[in-house]
Amino acid sequence: MIFDYRGGSWDLRERVRVVGILNVTPDSFSDGGRYAAPGAAIARAEAMVAEGADAVDVGAESTRPGAGGPLSAEEEWLRLEPVVAALAARLPVPLSIDTYHAETARRALDQGAAIVNDVSGLTHEPALAEHTARAGAGLVLMHALGVPGSMHAPREYADVALEASDFLARQMRLAVERGVPERRIALDPGIGFSKRAEQSFEALRGLPLLTRLGRPVYIGVSRKSFLGTLTGRAVDERLAAGLGATIAAIALGARIVRTHDVRETVDAIRAAEALLHPDGAPKTAAPTRG
Numbered sequence: 001m002i003f004d005y006r007g008g009s010w011d012l013r014e015r016v017r018v019v020g021i022l023n024v025t026p027d028s029f030s031d032g033g034r035y036a037a038p039g040a041a042i043a044r045a046e047a048m049v050a051e052g053a054d055a056v057d058v059g060a061e062s063t064r065p066g067a068g069g070p071l072s073a074e075e076e077w078l079r080l081e082p083v084v085a086a087l088a089a090r091l092p093v094p095l096s097i098d099t100y101h102a103e104t105a106r107r108a109l110d111q112g113a114a115i116v117n118d119v120s121g122l123t124h125e126p127a128l129a130e131h132t133a134r135a136g137a138g139l140v141l142m143h144a145l146g147v148p149g150s151m152h153a154p155r156e157y158a159d160v161a162l163e164a165s166d167f168l169a170r171q172m173r174l175a176v177e178r179g180v181p182e183r184r185i186a187l188d189p190g191i192g193f194s195k196r197a198e199q200s201f202e203a204l205r206g207l208p209l210l211t212r213l214g215r216p217v218y219i220g221v222s223r224k225s226f227l228g229t230l231t232g233r234a235v236d237e238r239l240a241a242g243l244g245a246t247i248a249a250i251a252l253g254a255r256i257v258r259t260h261d262v263r264e265t266v267d268a269i270r271a272a273e274a275l276l277h278p279d280g281a282p283k284t285a286a287p288t289r290g
Contacts, residue, residue: 005138006114012255020048038082052266059098073101088112102128109135133179143190161206197229211253220258
């Protein structure tokens, strides 16, 4: 399976890709604004690449439960502008922009971003797809319900995995209609978004259903609250649970993993691959890493 992005592509039959999370917001749930200053953000991005990140995903609005009201595109860009151009110019891996604002996506793409990661799955501003298409960039569509600011409200599902899959199939068709080729689309079941803890586990168990859409499954479980509900651990104590969930998700079909903890995630994936596939031959059900 191939995922194309601006300037390159990933052959996901070869190995899982790891995307490092870079929050430049002052109220991130995981790092408390540690990388809000441009210099700190740039240094962290470079460190993640050194640890094995295949891309860096930078965002400026906290989407944690209980975060403040949604940022406007202007407010979001004020935080992002000092970081995006610098990273796009100096990183040897693609830069991903985490936004649901079409104007923010356009500006980031103009500065050299290669992937757009839309947590609203094009429900907030579908024009974001058109900017992505014109730039030849990759697009990640995530399952979440409700407007920004209410995406964490409890929801009821008859079958959360099926409903997430149906939603993403519709939104992928919308993206294609607006000019984004399927080869540039990845699908995220939205773990922790519009889902209680058990629903997040159900969505992960249902990843084989999502793989039937024929596009790479992109997951982010790092440090999330559903892991805290399971283990009783605080945010900075959820690494082990996150790695366990990540390896299980890869076995169920995930091909791109988004994480705060790049070095540990890369090591865990390499160990799993070495155990499961000692011959190094590419597999479709689980990753290999050369």
